[in-house]
Amino acid sequence: xxxxxxxxxxxxxxxxxxxxxxxxxxxxxxxxxxxxxxxxxxxxxxxxxxxxxxxxxxxxxxxxxxxxxxxxxxxxxxxxxxxxxxxxxxxxxxxxxxxxxxxxxxxxxxxxxxxxxxxxxxxxxxxxxxxxxxxxxxxxxxxxxxxxxxxxxxxxxxxxxxxxxxxxxxxxxxxxxxxxxxxxxxxxxxxxxxxxxxxxxxxxxxxxxxxxxxxxxxxxxxxxxxxxxxxxxxxxxxxxxxxxxxxxxxxxxxxxxxxxxxxxxxxxxxxxxxxxxxxxxxxxxxxxxxxxxxxxxxxxxxxxxxxxxxxxxxxxxxxxxxxxxxxxxxxxxxxxxxxxxxxxxxxxxxxxxxxxxxxxxxxxxxxxxxxxxxxxxxxxxxxxxxxxxxxxxxxxxxxxxxxxxxxxxxxxxxxxxxxxxxxxxxxxxxxxxxxxxxxxxxxxxxxxxxxx
Numbered sequence: 014x015x016x017x018x019x020x021x022x023x024x025x026x027x028x029x030x031x032x033x034x035x036x037x038x039x040x041x042x043x044x045x046x047x048x049x050x051x052x053x054x055x056x057x058x059x060x061x062x063x064x065x066x067x068x069x070x071x072x073x074x075x076x077x078x079x080x081x082x083x084x085x086x087x088x089x090x091x092x093x094x095x096x097x098x099x100x101x102x103x104x105x106x107x108x109x110x111x112x113x114x115x116x117x118x119x120x121x122x123x124x125x126x127x128x129x130x131x132x133x134x135x136x137x138x139x140x141x142x143x144x145x146x147x148x149x150x151x152x153x154x155x156x157x158x159x160x161x162x163x164x165x166x167x168x169x170x171x172x173x174x175x176x177x178x179x180x181x182x183x184x185x186x187x188x189x190x191x192x193x194x195x196x197x198x199x200x201x202x203x204x205x206x207x208x209x210x211x212x213x214x215x216x217x218x219x220x221x222x223x224x225x226x227x228x229x230x231x232x233x234x235x236x237x238x239x240x241x242x243x244x245x246x247x248x249x250x251x252x253x254x255x256x257x258x259x260x261x262x263x264x265x266x267x268x269x270x271x272x273x274x275x276x277x278x279x280x281x282x283x284x285x286x287x288x289x290x291x292x293x294x295x296x297x298x299x300x301x302x303x304x305x306x307x308x309x310x311x312x313x314x315x316x317x318x319x320x321x322x323x324x325x326x327x328x329x330x331x332x333x334x335x336x337x338x339x340x341x342x343x344x345x346x347x348x349x350x351x352x353x354x355x356x357x358x359x360x361x362x363x364x365x366x367x368x369x370x371x372x373x374x375x376x377x378x379x380x381x382x383x384x385x386x387x388x389x390x391x392x393x394x395x396x397x398x399x400x401x402x403x404x405x406x407x408x409x410x411x412x413x414x415x416x417x418x419x420x421x422x423x424x425x426x427x428x429x430x431x432x433x434x435x436x437x438x439x440x441x442x443x444x445x446x447x448x449x450x451x452x453x454x455x456x457x458x459x460x461x462x463x464x465x
Contacts, residue, residue: 061095
């Protein structure tokens with residue numbers, strides 16, 4: 014099965030937050046880190062494809078301390094794509110993924126596994142993994158079907174640690190073995206591991222790593238919320254982590270407020286941090302405005318004198334369905350037997366806004382305003398070009414009755430009308446369409462007049 018992978022566009026240094034963001038094409042932040050974490054954080058990925066794993070690792074390797082491949086996740090969202098524990102039944106694929114990463118990047122590569130049904134199979138697997146050149150192996154001492162309520166197999170982790178020469182990181186000791194800091198070393202010793210990985214115990218109270226002892230949960234939660242606000246963490250993730258900390262206290266008045274919270278501000282208010290939220294968001298907004306103004310001034314000063322600019326934005330509400338400025342410009346270029354418009358779009362790191370420059374007949378056009386998406390920026394550039402050339406841009410009320418675009422839209426609308434008219438209802442209420450021939454259109458990718 015081919016596993017879909019999120020295509021990460023680029024890393025951006027966000028000046029407002031002082032973070033490095035890795036963003037998907039849909040603008041969703043996939044991974045956020047900062048300079049302070051560069052030599053500490055390990056980027057863990059799920060993958061069933063060696064080349065895709067390497068592509069992602071190369072994107073992030075300069076901003077992390079290492080790369081880890083999760084081969085121990087038993088959740089369906091992971092296993093159905095051939096990732097997580099699903100990899101344990103395919104040692105050849107494991108070897109290929111890890112070998113490709115070890116040879117392809119400069120940072121240390123590790124992996125996390127679960128134990129197999131038999132000790133012999135488990136040892137054979139870890140020895141094969143060791144030969145790939147990984148820096149360490151984290152071993153969750155449970156089988157793929159076992160859950161936290163099942164005891165961790167410390168004896169299996171110990172046997173693995175004694176069978177290989179690379180570091181083994183013991184995992185799975187939360188609750189039964191690890192409750193305070195001193196338990197970390199006790200779990201390490203009983204498993205003969207080099208170190209310990211903690212998940213649930215660290216989520217319940219991150220001060221588990223504090224040598225001086227656990228801090229009060231209320232203090233820990235407030236500190237976590239402050240970090241979440243300062244770094245603009247999505248409120249759903251913040252809420253989830255806080256719920257993990259509260260656990261049995263979720264039915265308290267504070268727990269119920271948290272459960273009902275639908276924003277970062279409401280979370281802060283539930284923990285009496287409302288004034289802190291207002292202060293930090295105001296500071297970030299002011300910093301963002303200052304940086305944006307500075308960037309705009311630099312953009313204006315460094316503007317290419319050969320580029321024709323106007324302060325315009327594209328509002329699709331002002332245009333008929335299926336007609337956009339890009340379509341009008343493309344149609345005009347075809348009519349005049351000119352090369353298709355070429356769009357060059359950049360994104361400004363400070364606020365992640367877009368600006369596009371369109372080249373038509375060796376002249377460049379762009380909007381002086383920045384937009385929230387690549388498509389909107391391209392439409393704005395097309396508007397500038399059309400207005401500069403004195404051409405119709407397809408706005409409502411400005412349509413040319415002889416326009417090929419208008420004719421094409423009417424043909425498509427008639428086709429839709431026929432589809433609706435030909436619908437029948439079968440017994441039981443299931444809709445059915447009579448088969449008939451419909452018209453269609455196609456266009457090349459470089460000149461696709463897409464909408465926003």
